[in-house]
Amino acid sequence: MSGSRVLALGHYQPARVLTNDELAAMVDTSDEWIRTRVGIRTRRVAEPTETVADMAGQAAAKALANSGLTPADIDLVLVATCTAVDRSPNTAARVAAALGLPSPAVMDINVVCAGFTHALATADHAIRAGSATNALVVGVEKFTDVADWTDRTTCVLVGDGAGAAVVTASAEPEIGPVVWGSVPEMGHAVRIEGTPSRFAQEGQSVYRWATTQLPPIARTVCERAGVAPEELAAVVLHQANLRIIEPVARKLGAANAIVASDVTESGNTSAASIPLALSKLVASGRVAPGAPILLFGFGGNLSYAGQVIRCP
Numbered sequence: 001m002s003g004s005r006v007l008a009l010g011h012y013q014p015a016r017v018l019t020n021d022e023l024a025a026m027v028d029t030s031d032e033w034i035r036t037r038v039g040i041r042t043r044r045v046a047e048p049t050e051t052v053a054d055m056a057g058q059a060a061a062k063a064l065a066n067s068g069l070t071p072a073d074i075d076l077v078l079v080a081t082c083t084a085v086d087r088s089p090n091t092a093a094r095v096a097a098a099l100g101l102p103s104p105a106v107m108d109i110n111v112v113c114a115g116f117t118h119a120l121a122t123a124d125h126a127i128r129a130g131s132a133t134n135a136l137v138v139g140v141e142k143f144t145d146v147a148d149w150t151d152r153t154t155c156v157l158v159g160d161g162a163g164a165a166v167v168t169a170s171a172e173p174e175i176g177p178v179v180w181g182s183v184p185e186m187g188h189a190v191r192i193e194g195t196p197s198r199f200a201q202e203g204q205s206v207y208r209w210a211t212t213q214l215p216p217i218a219r220t221v222c223e224r225a226g227v228a229p230e231e232l233a234a235v236v237l238h239q240a241n242l243r244i245i246e247p248v249a250r251k252l253g254a255a256n257a258i259v260a261s262d263v264t265e266s267g268n269t270s271a272a273s274i275p276l277a278l279s280k281l282v283a284s285g286r287v288a289p290g291a292p293i294l295l296f297g298f299g300g301n302l303s304y305a306g307q308v309i310r311c312p
Helices: 020-024 031-038 052-067 091-099 112-128 184-189 203-225 242-252 270-283
Strands: 003-012 016-019 042-045 076-080 105-109 134-142 160-170 179-182 190-193 198-201 234-237 292-299 303-310
Touching: 003 052, 003 112, 003 270, 003 303, 016 020, 020 031, 031 242, 042 160, 052 091, 052 134, 052 160, 052 270, 076 091, 076 112, 091 105, 091 134, 105 112, 112 134, 112 160, 112 179, 112 190, 112 270, 112 292, 112 303, 134 270, 160 270, 179 203, 184 190, 184 203, 203 242, 203 292, 203 303, 234 242, 234 270, 270 292
Parallel strands: 076 105, 076 134, 234 292
Antiparallel strands: 003 160, 016 042, 134 160, 179 303, 190 198, 292 303
């Protein structure tokens, strides 16, 4: 075998929808203010009893069912999250137990908003190395747990949810080389710190970094995959906000691509945002099987990771 591919996808969102008007009753904001600055209309909020592992398990179960594989076929579970409360058993182990997977390797990965693309690359590398054959890769967050509901610049952003992919060995590689890195000295620009933990960010610093520094890196991702930006069928960036998604996509030069904008209805779900948006996009039938899709995560730690995959 010479590579891996995304075999199937699945996603989960809590039932409760939180609107901009509801937020306006909680903090000094308005529907117009939120739409103008970040493009978000609604977001989902998990129930107090609904855990990160619960949501991850729901998305993973759907991806596994869509793959046609059995629980015994999965030998690696990777969960990207920065909001899991429990340390042990980790979220990946809880997902494995919930799905009845007999003996997989189980790891959580915390690279905040770039977590899923880091985890997907890790699964691809494990399969290429012969250490795994079928992997479950999940991005999940209960981001509303770490929200500061008195800060109108951040609480309007956050949402909860999960997305998952089944990745399997493939004779032809359908997950391209990852391009990843970080700007450690600027890691303070996105923080989830303290007890209890609270999300805070330097919004303008993040915006300038994302819109000026990331487009050339995204083009490098395409070059490494041997795909020109104009050949992309879709672009799925981290769903931070539309004021970042739109200029990054435009500067990339993916003129013919569908640009995912799930942020408008789901909010910023950190590590869950790319697999959540990707799963919805593929389920819509708007992207043909085998078509190239750019995935590009960025955010906390001022980390980034991206790869081109072929649509399952």
